[in-house]
Amino acid sequence: xxRKIIGPFNRVExxxxxxxxxxxxxxxxxxxxxxxxxxxxRILVGKAPEDALVxxxxxxxxxxVAQSVAAAKALQMAKGLTMPHNGRLSHNLVLAAENIADxxxxxxxxxxxxxxxxxxxxxxxxKEVHPRFKSVQGTSAKxxxxxxxxxxxxxxxxxxxxxxxxxxxxxxxxRTIGQQDQIxxxxxxxxxxxxxxxxxxxxxxxxxxxxxxxxELVDLFSQGRPANSDMGLFLKASSQLELIKQGQGxxxxxxxxxxxxxxxxxxxxGTVEAGDYAALSQEAIAEDVSHxxxxxxxxxxxxxxGATVPDAEQSDGYSWCKAPRLNKxxxxxxxxxxxxxxGHPLFQELAIGNQGNVEARIVAxxxxxxxxxxxxxxxxxxLHPGEPxxxxxxxxxxxxxxGLMEAARGSxxxxxxxxxxxxxxxQIIAPTTWNFxxxxxxxxKGPLEMALIGAACRADEKEQPAMVxxxxxxxxxxxxxxxx
Amino acid sequence: MNKPVSKAEIEKLSPKAEKQxxxxxxxxxxxGCSLSLLCAEGxxxxxxxxxxxxxxxxxxxxxxxxxxxxxxxxxRILSGEQQLDILCLEGSAMCGPNGTGxxxxxxxTGRPMIDWIKDLSSHAKHVVAVGSCAAFGGITAxxxxxxxxxxxxxxxxEPGGLLGSEFRSQSGLPVVNIAGCPTHPxxxxxxxxxxxxxxxxxxxxxxxxxPRSYTDHLVHHGCPRNEFYEFKASAEQPxxxxxxxxxxxxxxxQARADCNTRxxxxxxxxxxxxxxxxxxxxxxxxxxxxxFMETPKxxxxxxxxxxxxxxxxxxxxxxxxxxxTPDRLRENATxxxxxxxxxxGGKKK
Numbered sequence: 001x002x003r004k005i006i007g008p009f010n011r012v013e014x015x016x017x018x019x020x021x022x023x024x025x026x027x028x029x030x031x032x033x034x035x036x037x038x039x040x041x042r043i044l045v046g047k048a049p050e051d052a053l054v055x056x057x058x059x060x061x062x063x064x065v066a067q068s069v070a071a072a073k074a075l076q077m078a079k080g081l082t083m084p085h086n087g088r089l090s091h092n093l094v095l096a097a098e099n100i101a102d103x104x105x106x107x108x109x110x111x112x113x114x115x116x117x118x119x120x121x122x123x124x125x126x127k128e129v130h131p132r133f134k135s136v137q138g139t140s141a142k143x144x145x146x147x148x149x150x151x152x153x154x155x156x157x158x159x160x161x162x163x164x165x166x167x168x169x170x171x172x173x174x175r176t177i178g179q180q181d182q183i184x185x186x187x188x189x190x191x192x193x194x195x196x197x198x199x200x201x202x203x204x205x206x207x208x209x210x211x212x213x214x215x216e217l218v219d220l221f222s223q224g225r226p227a228n229s230d231m232g233l234f235l236k237a238s239s240q241l242e243l244i245k246q247g248q249g250x251x252x253x254x255x256x257x258x259x260x261x262x263x264x265x266x267x268x269x270g271t272v273e274a275g276d277y278a279a280l281s282q283e284a285i286a287e288d289v290s291h292x293x294x295x296x297x298x299x300x301x302x303x304x305x306g307a308t309v310p311d312a313e314q315s316d317g318y319s320w321c322k323a324p325r326l327n328k329x330x331x332x333x334x335x336x337x338x339x340x341x342x343g344h345p346l347f348q349e350l351a352i353g354n355q356g357n358v359e360a361r362i363v364a365x366x367x368x369x370x371x372x373x374x375x376x377x378x379x380x381x382x383l384h385p386g387e388p389x390x391x392x393x394x395x396x397x398x399x400x401x402x403g404l405m406e407a408a409r410g411s412x413x414x415x416x417x418x419x420x421x422x423x424x425x426x427q428i429i430a431p432t433t434w435n436f437x438x439x440x441x442x443x444x445k446g447p448l449e450m451a452l453i454g455a456a457c458r459a460d461e462k463e464q465p466a467m468v469x470x471x472x473x474x475x476x477x478x479x480x481x482x483x484x
Numbered sequence: 485m486n487k488p489v490s491k492a493e494i495e496k497l498s499p500k501a502e503k504q505x506x507x508x509x510x511x512x513x514x515x516g517c518s519l520s521l522l523c524a525e526g527x528x529x530x531x532x533x534x535x536x537x538x539x540x541x542x543x544x545x546x547x548x549x550x551x552x553x554x555x556x557x558x559x560r561i562l563s564g565e566q567q568l569d570i571l572c573l574e575g576s577a578m579c580g581p582n583g584t585g586x587x588x589x590x591x592x593t594g595r596p597m598i599d600w601i602k603d604l605s606s607h608a609k610h611v612v613a614v615g616s617c618a619a620f621g622g623i624t625a626x627x628x629x630x631x632x633x634x635x636x637x638x639x640x641x642e643p644g645g646l647l648g649s650e651f652r653s654q655s656g657l658p659v660v661n662i663a664g665c666p667t668h669p670x671x672x673x674x675x676x677x678x679x680x681x682x683x684x685x686x687x688x689x690x691x692x693x694x695p696r697s698y699t700d701h702l703v704h705h706g707c708p709r710n711e712f713y714e715f716k717a718s719a720e721q722p723x724x725x726x727x728x729x730x731x732x733x734x735x736x737x738q739a740r741a742d743c744n745t746r747x748x749x750x751x752x753x754x755x756x757x758x759x760x761x762x763x764x765x766x767x768x769x770x771x772x773x774x775x776f777m778e779t780p781k782x783x784x785x786x787x788x789x790x791x792x793x794x795x796x797x798x799x800x801x802x803x804x805x806x807x808x809t810p811d812r813l814r815e816n817a818t819x820x821x822x823x824x825x826x827x828x829g830g831k832k833k
Contacts, residue, residue: 006551007592010544013515017591036578036588038512043627048775054762058623061516061666105522105545113548135548136530136540145528149749152523156749160757162523163516164666164764166777167757174722174758176820310630312586320587386821390723469550480514 007033009472011110013062014479016436018452018472019318025457027468030449032436037293037320040484041308044426049075049395049418052426056414057164059428059484062105064163065098065155066407067481070414070428073403076170078416079393083260086389087172089379090158092259092266093185094168095405096372096379097154102408103335103365104200106476107230108133108144111362114469115237119458125236132233140199140230147195153188157181172390179385186380193373202229205370212345217363231366243358244350247451247471250330251354253337254434256280256413258406259375266375267338267406271326275354277341282404284327285413287429290441293317300325300440303415303427304400320483323437323446324429332356332447333410333434334475336364356451358474365408365476397421407431409476430481448475497681499537504569504680506533507561507604508543508614511588511597512624512633513575516666517615518545523749524669536677541566551592558600561607570679571608571653573636576617576624577601577646580632587631598646601636610679611636611653612660614672619661619694620767621645627771637661637693641767657686661693665764670746671698690740694765698746702791703736703754703761706744713737715809716802717817722777723758726817730786733777734760737790741765 007017017033040059044052052071057064069091076083083091112133120126132140152162158175159165167173193205201208202225211217218239221232238244257269271278286300294317295309310320323330331337336356339347346367350360399418406412410431417425437446452472457465510518521529522545533540542549542557549557560566577598578588585596593600605611613636616622621640624633635645637659643649652658660679662671675695678684690699707713712727719726728734736744736754739761743753754761762776763769774780780787789798812824 005592008544008551008554008590009592010542010547010550010554013545015510015544015588015591033591035591036512037631038578038587038624038633039627039631042630045627048778051776054776055623055626058514058516058665061514061519064514064516105519109522109545116548136546142528142530145522145530146525149523149525149528153750153752156747156752156756158757159752160754160759161748161752163514163519165757166754166759166762169722172723175756176723176725176758178821310581310587312581312584388723388820390721390820392721 006468007035011113011473012477012479013060014482016472016477016479018468020452020468027452027455030445030452031318032438032446032448034319034321034436034479034483036479037310037483039308039310041426041428044423047423048421049078049416049423052414052416052423053166053169056428060478060481061163062102063098063407063409063412063430063478063481065095065159065165065168066405066412068165068168069095069405070403070412072168072170073405074401074414074416075395077401077403078399078418079170079395081171081391081393083172084388084391086177086383086387087391088260089383090173090175090177090389091168092379093376094155094159094165094173096259096376097152098162099408100369100372101148101152103369104144104148106365107362108140110476111473112234113138114466114473117466119461119466123237123240125233125240129233129237132230143199147192151188151192154185157184169390171392172388174390176389177383177385182380182383182385186377189373189377189380196369196373200230200366201370202226202232205374208367208370209374214346214349217346234362238359238362243470244352244360245357246455246467247356247358247474248353249332249356249447249451252326252329252331253340253356254280254326254331254333254411255338255341256404256406256411258338267342270341271331272340272354275348277343282402282413285324285429287322287324288440289322291316291318291438292322293320294322300328303413303429304417304425306415306425306427308427319438321433321437323440324434325440328442330437330444330447331434333431334361334364335368335408336361337410338406339364339367358470361474409478409481410434412481428484430478430484432475432477432479432482435475436477436482448472496683499535500680500682503537503539505539505541505567506570506572506676507541507557507568508572508574509601509604510544511573511575511601512578512631513615513617513622515574517574517664517672518543520666521669521672524673529669529673532673532677536680538570538676538680541568555593558604562603564607568604568607569609570612570676571604571610572612572614573601573618574614576621576633577636578631578633579646580630583632601646605636605647605651605653609654610657610660612662612675612679613637614662615667616663616665616764616767616769619663622665623770625770635661638767658693660684660689660695663692663694663765664741665769668698668743668746668748671695692767694740698742699740699765701740701742701745703739703741703743704790705742707736707755708744709755712813712817714805715813716806717809717813720818723820724818725820725822728755728760729779731779732760733762733775733779735763735788736761738788739763739765
């Protein structure tokens, strides 16, 4: 047995260290270390409640809008406020623009370059993949950056800028929408659809979203334009490397549900454990700090009661990350979890053994791009130019609320308690806090710690097993959200 | 026929024969300046680097190298084997707890990030603080700054920071502070390109070593709410169209940046998005001493006055212009869409 420390792990958002124990060339145990602590939950104490809208987006430069939406929802509950039709749709469009841009950034800049590693030179897909995805120099990055930048003009219009907008408010947004704005949004979405269909998918968004089973997926991408598309190249490499057998997480998926519709959400809220759906009970969420660099607590605490007291000398600690648990169990969150909880048959099939894996996580993200862009086209057309976009209300001096939503990377929750008109406690559990949590007091590993076990080096690898890279990045980690 | 461009002029703003190497590190921040930089257009980030002959030794979001492949690069720089032309830091230097730097140990190295930053800075031709965190401490230094977050050459408004105010990189320049939360992609890309062309000088920096290319301007310049400002027709709640200086905490008349003339993500800016400027290019913007979205006042007059404006004149002009506010502006200021359009010369009613 030998312990290997891998870090800094880049092409994730923020800094990450992974410690691995090997038996010969196979990982037998793993510890996931979040090495940066900044202390937003302590900064927020004593501030005006609305100041959360300034501070929390700055937790993360890639999930900035998601943090704004979670904060706005928590304040919305604390104020007992509703949103007008336009406010709801504009929130959806702004959040969707960030989430979809994040999925693209992940696929093209963070995840795919690992297939250009030297160890794969002899694979028959390498000649196609390498010129397209080699880091910085690959042809796909420039195309993606142009399409992404133009797509993000939606955020210039609807939210002023990205990241770190203050447009998203508890009662809607600050940016009213005129007819010219609506028309521009529709035009931008049309251009983005063309990029996706020509480059990423090689087929129409609808051809992809009509896929409901693995054989249909394989069939669609087996020939012609889809086979040569960027998604097609991934599926080719993935099937030859059998990524569907790599990186199994826990058999518990969690989704808070996201994109508010008049009735419910586009992706529904709930949990799926061992294949069975159940409604979510947010009271069943608690954070354990037994293996965190945090002052000892007698038990795991619900975020309303949660405390953040850093202690770099905590002897059992090995990460700044707390360990959130649902009914005392680790849960996987993300695009795959959203689709499994939503009951999508393709992803129930891809999540073999009711567990996540590398291929299922990537396909879920790509599928979500297609689904959400179609939804955005609808929301943009449902806007009513000239009608109100923001409701207003003051907050009682004593109030509380929580905001649960789905960021690109999974379930994000904010819990706020207000006393004497100032923030008394503010707790945040981010997607990667779930996925990259350390062990809890019962010794249960976090989802990535589980997923790394069994990963094997290839014959010519010593230092950096490519499979470890694929598994870690399949979660699309955001480390600056994780600890905050 | 125009006079031909001289060879010297061409060469001055062309890639140097040797690639200019760039290393980008992140510490106590959100990564948002990098993500904003990926939004660069005309040129995009990668084309901009190519045009300036910048070779990315390593960037956390872009590079293949990870773990020991990356620390090998750092060690080659420290041994002098690898030239480092531009070192960028994004995020605050994390000195806590108690000066140990343990709030950010660089992954895989067991060493505080602040030690890596100090060592690498002494080997770099230029050192650039990207964003208000790396420049001044920024958001990470908010509250009681329990994490001891500082900038490279400033601790908030005080000269000092991790490297000290006397620090000069090998080029002789102080740390270049591209402040902003986040930074506009062009602020960063154009400054890096200038550095790579060797055309960036101390004269191009303001009194906080920020590039004057954007801090010679005020956010107020080009604000689409200018007419409301002129007549003190003020917004009262989010989504109102009026000027946000009087009630909504807007600092655009004091904030040094060109956000309303060089727009964000196409056509955007904070003001165009309908919310207040919080002066994010300034040191200590993170602790205004009052709720961000409220304007502190004494006797009904905002404490923070427009830059370079004498108070007596502001008070006099404000009361005069309030008295002269056209009904159109008064009505539109508290509406969320234009209720009264400007009257024109047409005869049709």
